Amino acid sequence: SYELTQPPSVSVSPGQTARITCSGDVFPNQFGFWYQQKAGQAPVLVIYKDNERPSGIPDRFSGSSSGTKVTLTISEVQAEDEADYYCQSSDSRNTVVFGGGTKLTVL
């Protein structure tokens, strides 16, 4: 099976921009998806198809794709954005894989 690699942690100060990367050989042939998971809660989809934002997700959240990497960007980070973030994709062998997760700390 394939793997998706994320940095374990990212730290930013309020108002700054956070970028979380996700690398994997399935990109760019497959879309990347991003989830936010706050402590004790279920995950929430924040980006789909590399760069689309579901309704209700603030426009501070954006996504991009380049080569074998997808990136989640959070602009003007707020304290409430502190959470674990997971990338996800699928492959032609009918499996879904999540990245290991990135803990975003707002200093």
Place this chain on the structure above:
Amino acid sequence: EVQLVESGGGLVQPGGSLRLSCAASGFTFSQYSVNWVRQAPGKGLEWISYISSDSSFRYYADSVKGRFTISRDSGKNSLSLQMSRLRAEDTAVYYCARDLCRSGSCYWAFDLWGQGTMVTVSP
């Protein structure tokens, strides 16, 4: 309200069995493929199984293949996961999750999650 609600978790001994359920409401369940995703304590997310809207296709992660069986009853708006030969490493919160569909296309990603049900495998 559009929601998924899991139930059936609990403490089970290694080698034992357990059946999880997921009740769907607020949307046309029969039109969506659904999945089970789990999360071990302090660990990341792990997809474990998928079932298509009409039950024609079922897929499993290698870690559970041959031990877990996914099924659905669209008449009752419910999803199930029959787990057997449970191991300590199956200890996790189990989530049911709906496939993402937008503008007539569906993607193997998850736009609706339940709150999860905890399964603990221990002597």
